[in-house]
Amino acid sequence: MEILMTVSKFASFCTMGANASALEKEIGSEQFPVNEHYFGLVNFGNTCYCNSVLQALYFCRPFREKILAYRSQPRRKENLLTCLADLFHSIANQKRKVGVIPPxxxxxxxxxxxxxFDNYMQQDAHEFLNYLLNTIADLLQEERKQEKSNGRLANGTLDSQNNNSNxxxxxxxxxxxxxxxxxNETRCLTCETISSKDEDFLDLSVDVEQNTSITHCLRLGSTSGLFFDLAKLTEGRFKYMEQLQRYTKLSYRVVFPLELRLFNTSGDATNPERLYDLVAVVVHCGR
Known part of the structure; x- marks a missing residue:
């Protein structure tokens, strides 16, 4: 599992444009990894929420490799996934190390x-990230379903999994x-019987406090049952202000490490602690 940490609403990376040559010279070619490119994305009217997430995903190497491999397959009808694949391919095949590309x-x-997203208003990049990943997953599953419906097994019968719509x-x-x-584990206070339930997720929201850390937030959430409290999940980055009568964004200082060790708190010895490397952080600075 890759951790793509998204903090607040997010801003676009600066587009380098005419300063690309100066930036490349200042950094020095020896600082660039082989075959790596660093390109800013043009802002088409408050699309920084989108640009920043796309750049974070581009530098998530396993994701980028899958996207580029998808593009090498036979062309399909244009959708959000094919457009993303074309954008990643365009960046990866640039002759220059740095520059700017209009998505x-x-x-x-x-x-x-x-x-x-069909407007020129600022949007929440967290919501965009969730929408994009879920859309890509849905498209891949639909394509797999279509491939199965068009093919038959060696004995001429239809795939049984394809026949089961449920x-x-x-x-x-x-x-x-x-x-x-x-x-999620529940212990009976009378007989001490423990029942557990697993729930998959692509996105994990945590409540934040002033001058805290991601590690602390995760530990606090696991001990308080926060992750399964839907009422609290909506409060992660916002707080209701009585005097304003609306939710306002929290501008708290949250420390995050480059490596994150998650401990197993379920008591299952077959699932030990795991160490994760930070892939990307997207931070929105401003109003």
Missing amino acids: KKFITRLRKENEL ATPAPTWVHEIFQGTLT
């Missing part, structure tokens, strides 16, 4: 497919990269 095709498709769709590489599992 116009992707933005146009995004606005066409979801009216929530079957749970098989996980995609989106799930393999980003999906985690939460285990």
Whole structure:
């Protein structure tokens, strides 16, 4: 599982434009990894929520490799996934190390497919990230379903899994990269019987406090049952202000490590602690 940490609403990385050569010279070519490119994305009217998430996902190497591999397959009808694949391919095949690219095709498709983003208003990048990952997963599962419906097994019978409309769709590489599992344990105070329930997730929200850390927030959530309290999940980055009579964004200082060790609190010895490397952090600075 990759951890793509999204903090607050997010801003676009600065576009380098005419300063690309100066930046590349200042950094020095020896600082660039082989075959890596650093490109800013043009803002098409408050699309920084989208640009920043796309850049974070581009530098999540397992995700990027799957997207580029998808593009190498036979062309399909244009959708959000094909547009993202074209954008990643365009960045990966640039001759220069740094520069700027307009993601116009992707933005146009995004606005066409979801009216929530069909405007020039600032949007929440957290919501956009969830929408994008779920949309890609749905597209992959639908394509797999179509491939099965068009093919037959060696004995000429239809795939039994395809015939079962109620079957749970098989996980995609989106799930393999980003999906985690939460285990909720309940202990009976009378007989001390323990019952557990697993719940998969692509996104995990935590309540934050002033001058805290991601590790502390995760530990607090696991001990208080926060992750399964839907009422509290909506309060992660916002707080209701009585004097304003609305929710306002929290501008708290939250420390996060480059490596995050998650401990197993379920008592299952077969599932030990795990160490995760931080892939990306997207932070929105401003109003």
